[in-house]
Amino acid sequence: MDQVLTIxxxxxxxxxxxxxxxxxxxxIGGVFTLRNISKQGKYDYGLITDPxxxxxxxxxxxxxPVNGGKMLSNFSVVDEKIAAVIxxxxxxxFIELVKRSQGKLENFLLISYTCGGCFGFxxxxxxxIDEMLPDYWKVVAKGTDYKDIRETCKACEYFIPINADITxxxxxxxxxxxxxxxYLHSEQAKRMAEGxxxxxxxxxxxxxxxxxxINKRKEFKVKLFDQIKIKDTGLDGMIDVFGKCIGCHACSxxxxxxxxxxxxxxSSTYDYDSDMMQxxxxxxxxxxxxxxxxxxxxxxxxxxxxxxIGCGQCTEVCPADIPVSVIFRKxxxxxxxxxxxxxxxxxxxEVPVTIFKEEEFTSLGED
Amino acid sequence: xxxxxxxKIVSFLCKWCTYSGADLAGxxxxxxxxxxxxxxxxxxxxxxxxxxxxxxxxGADGVFIGGCHPGDCHYQSGNYHTRRRFIILTKIFETLGLxxxxxxxxxxxxxxxxxxxxxxxxxxxxxxxxGENSAKKKIFI
Numbered sequence: 001m002d003q004v005l006t007i008x009x010x011x012x013x014x015x016x017x018x019x020x021x022x023x024x025x026x027x028i029g030g031v032f033t034l035r036n037i038s039k040q041g042k043y044d045y046g047l048i049t050d051p052x053x054x055x056x057x058x059x060x061x062x063x064x065p066v067n068g069g070k071m072l073s074n075f076s077v078v079d080e081k082i083a084a085v086i087x088x089x090x091x092x093x094f095i096e097l098v099k100r101s102q103g104k105l106e107n108f109l110l111i112s113y114t115c116g117g118c119f120g121f122x123x124x125x126x127x128x129i130d131e132m133l134p135d136y137w138k139v140v141a142k143g144t145d146y147k148d149i150r151e152t153c154k155a156c157e158y159f160i161p162i163n164a165d166i167t168x169x170x171x172x173x174x175x176x177x178x179x180x181x182x183y184l185h186s187e188q189a190k191r192m193a194e195g196x197x198x199x200x201x202x203x204x205x206x207x208x209x210x211x212x213x214i215n216k217r218k219e220f221k222v223k224l225f226d227q228i229k230i231k232d233t234g235l236d237g238m239i240d241v242f243g244k245c246i247g248c249h250a251c252s253x254x255x256x257x258x259x260x261x262x263x264x265x266x267s268s269t270y271d272y273d274s275d276m277m278q279x280x281x282x283x284x285x286x287x288x289x290x291x292x293x294x295x296x297x298x299x300x301x302x303x304x305x306x307x308x309i310g311c312g313q314c315t316e317v318c319p320a321d322i323p324v325s326v327i328f329r330k331x332x333x334x335x336x337x338x339x340x341x342x343x344x345x346x347x348x349x350e351v352p353v354t355i356f357k358e359e360e361f362t363s364l365g366e367d
Numbered sequence: 368x369x370x371x372x373x374x375k376i377v378s379f380l381c382k383w384c385t386y387s388g389a390d391l392a393g394x395x396x397x398x399x400x401x402x403x404x405x406x407x408x409x410x411x412x413x414x415x416x417x418x419x420x421x422x423x424x425x426g427a428d429g430v431f432i433g434g435c436h437p438g439d440c441h442y443q444s445g446n447y448h449t450r451r452r453f454i455i456l457t458k459i460f461e462t463l464g465l466x467x468x469x470x471x472x473x474x475x476x477x478x479x480x481x482x483x484x485x486x487x488x489x490x491x492x493x494x495x496x497x498g499e500n501s502a503k504k505k506i507f508i
Binding site for chain 2: 234235237238239243264265270280283284285286287288292294295298299301302303305306330331334335338339352353356358360361362364365366367
């Protein structure tokens with residue numbers, strides 16, 4: 001049975017109070033959260049150990065400067081427990097990283113929330129998030145999507161945290177401005193909350209109340225997937241969509257799943273030496289430069305698409321405006337379906353390419 | 368259809384089974400099509416899916432992987448991993464509308480020289496019917 005901790009403050013202030021309490025009680029050694037780093041509306045993730053610094057914390061701010069899950073894997077060597085306030089997709093990416101031995105769950109108290117989606121980098125650069133915030137929170141409280149959030153977020157049906165120690169009720173929470181509702185799932189969360197001034201009562205977190213939001217998001221997802229028309233045109237479609245790729249590999253840099261220190265595609269394996277270039281030229285009469293950008297995308301799809309949690313960072317950073325995230329999610333879902341795999345669902349579920357069953361696909365290769 | 372078309376089939380053959388099977392076919396004086404360009408690998412799981420994609424984009428009309436029968440892998444489980452990777456790659460090809468029929472995986476043991484001949488002949492015929500890989504002419508890939 002879950003417990004619900006109710007704090008009579010707005011959702012964000014409630015979380016900050018609770019984090020401060022945990023820090024002062026020495027239950028945790030630090031807090032990982034979004035922070036306001038200047039007065040000009042600049043935000044960043046930070047690790048805080050001084051309770052005083054929590055005054056600048058904005059744990060629910062609708063922006064993902066980097067994927068927090070990727071950042072958490074940096075602290076896996078820290079001995080003390082860290083409370084991390086992250087978005088549900090970041091939590092799922094952290095679970096995927098833990099499966100790949102890039103992090104430890106035991107080091108964290110994972111706090112997440114029912115997410116109303118976040119703004120793209122464009123708004124962060126233009127510095128106009130602050131003026132949209134009041135409207136944003138009104139819309140989120142109603143359980144609908146704000147018009148200017150990222151398309152990836154509008155198509156995300158996994159906005160309810162999976163595997164969190166604490167879930168904060170945000171999207172669809174009517175009393176967002178007056179009440180902070182923290183659902184305590186795990187034993188460690190319940191133990192840590194002891195002694196906190198706030199109402200604690202037994203109440204199961206009800207996932208069914210979000211059904212209508214999930215359905216709406218799924219609808220939008222189908223629409224978004226349909227816009228990617230590679231299927232109809234095959235090879236030409238591939239060139240059409242990925243033809244703009246400049247080969248900067250930024251998408252894999254920001255990808256929480258791509259953790260390899262030396263990516264296969266940045267190694268010399270696929271380099272062209274002058275002989276190869278000559279061969280290509282005499283065969284085709286021309287070579288695209290930089291070469292193999294479509295190979296890179298397809299290769300990355302074959303290496304990690306089944307683990308794509310759809311955080312959308314790759315689309316955000318793409319200088320050529322390629323909808324990388326939509327393509328990866330669309331294909332990733334199809335691939336994951338074969339293995340009945342949902343990325344970030346369960347830390348016990350192993351990554352499809354690291355395991356096998358003897359009795360599967362038995363007819364393949366026998367004809 | 369161009370009747371003179373001779374396909375090129377890049378083939379990754381596992382040293383312990385399929386490559387030896389091909390050897391057996393040769394020493395037994397069995398005939399198999401010269402469309403096969405064999406590349407010996409230590410295990411079928413050595414083949415990175417990107418190798419197949421690279422071959423495909425560089426104009427190989429077919430790409431073939433040959434490995435030991437499931438359960439017979441010289442390294443215990445290599446071919447089971449190959450199997451999953453191959454399934455994933457064909458799914459990606461299908462979803463993107465690329466010709467997944469140009470990819471083939473077959474288990475052929477060192478004793479199955481005749482089976483090697485049969486499999487590659489059939490695959491070669493199929494590719495011949497399909498015609499040239501259109502990627503061959505695509506410069507901007």
